[in-house]
Amino acid sequence: MKELAPAKTLDGFFFDLARARTRLLVLDYDGTLAPFAMRREDAQLYPGVASLLETAMSRGTEIVFITGRPARELADRLPFSGIEIFGAHGYEHLAANGTLTQKSLPAPVEAALSKMDQMVVTSGYAYARERKHGTLAIHWRHEEAPTRRALKELGAQLQGQLTAGMQALPFDGGLEFRAIDHHKGTALANLLDRHPNAHVAYLGDDTTDEDAFAALPPEGLGVLVRPELRETQADIWLKPPEELRGFLSRWATLAPLPQPRRAY
Numbered sequence: 001m002k003e004l005a006p007a008k009t010l011d012g013f014f015f016d017l018a019r020a021r022t023r024l025l026v027l028d029y030d031g032t033l034a035p036f037a038m039r040r041e042d043a044q045l046y047p048g049v050a051s052l053l054e055t056a057m058s059r060g061t062e063i064v065f066i067t068g069r070p071a072r073e074l075a076d077r078l079p080f081s082g083i084e085i086f087g088a089h090g091y092e093h094l095a096a097n098g099t100l101t102q103k104s105l106p107a108p109v110e111a112a113l114s115k116m117d118q119m120v121v122t123s124g125y126a127y128a129r130e131r132k133h134g135t136l137a138i139h140w141r142h143e144e145a146p147t148r149r150a151l152k153e154l155g156a157q158l159q160g161q162l163t164a165g166m167q168a169l170p171f172d173g174g175l176e177f178r179a180i181d182h183h184k185g186t187a188l189a190n191l192l193d194r195h196p197n198a199h200v201a202y203l204g205d206d207t208t209d210e211d212a213f214a215a216l217p218p219e220g221l222g223v224l225v226r227p228e229l230r231e232t233q234a235d236i237w238l239k240p241p242e243e244l245r246g247f248l249s250r251w252a253t254l255a256p257l258p259q260p261r262r263a264y
């Protein structure tokens with residue numbers, strides 16, 4: 001664990017969180033709560049994490065996920081139901097009641113993504129690509145060096161297809177092309193608009209999580225979760241899984257919030 005922002009300590013955050021009326025825990029999934037697996041469909045939560053999250057929820061914490069995965073795909077992976085999820089880097093929103101909404105894409109961006117997708121398929125690397133609403137990614141994390149090189153070259157060719165309103169974004173083990181109107185930061189800002197007084201932490205591992213760290217309010221806590229520290233806008237760094245479990249355990253064992261009084 002390392003505190004990265006001189007003015008913000010973990011103890012100080014938890015001191016305030018214990019007294020907050022609304023606790024909001026916003027989470028990335030892959031690489032943050034679930035270690036990378038050879039196949040993306042195999043990525044499971046670190047042992048112990050699910051029960052800590054459940055305890056936190058039962059004691060009044062609101063938990064929301066912001067992921068690069070399609071929202072429904074993540075919903076199917078989670079061991080609890082009725083969780084709000086922003087998917088596809090903010091281009092999708094799955095409400096707790098199961099309603100899915102998608103942000104529309106400008107036509108030129110949609111056309112460019114389709115063309116790039118076709119280029120990947122005709123190059124013979126269809127298996128390495130991931131096409132989602134608003135994004136196209138190629139993954140080389142688990143490839144041998146020659147394939148990795150070939151995919152990086154293909155990535156450079158694809159960059160030539162970018163149109164206005166798009167960007168290429170390297171991540172751990174690949175390259176992603178996406179529309180830029182929405183991202184994890186706009187998703188978090190949208191969420192915070194609905195929870196203006198929440199005491200909030202955001203946990204993420206990747207460069208795409210930096211937008212969310214930047215969107216946190218001054219008293220919020222950005223938590224970088226990854227094996228090695230890197231340049232980041234987060235406030236603290238945790239090394240998974242032990243320090244991650246320690247953080248979630250501390251959160252889960254806070255005294256429960258009073259139940260909201262309901263009007264009938």
Ligand SMILES: [Mg+2]
Binds near residue numbers: 029204205206
């Ligand atoms: Mg991640």
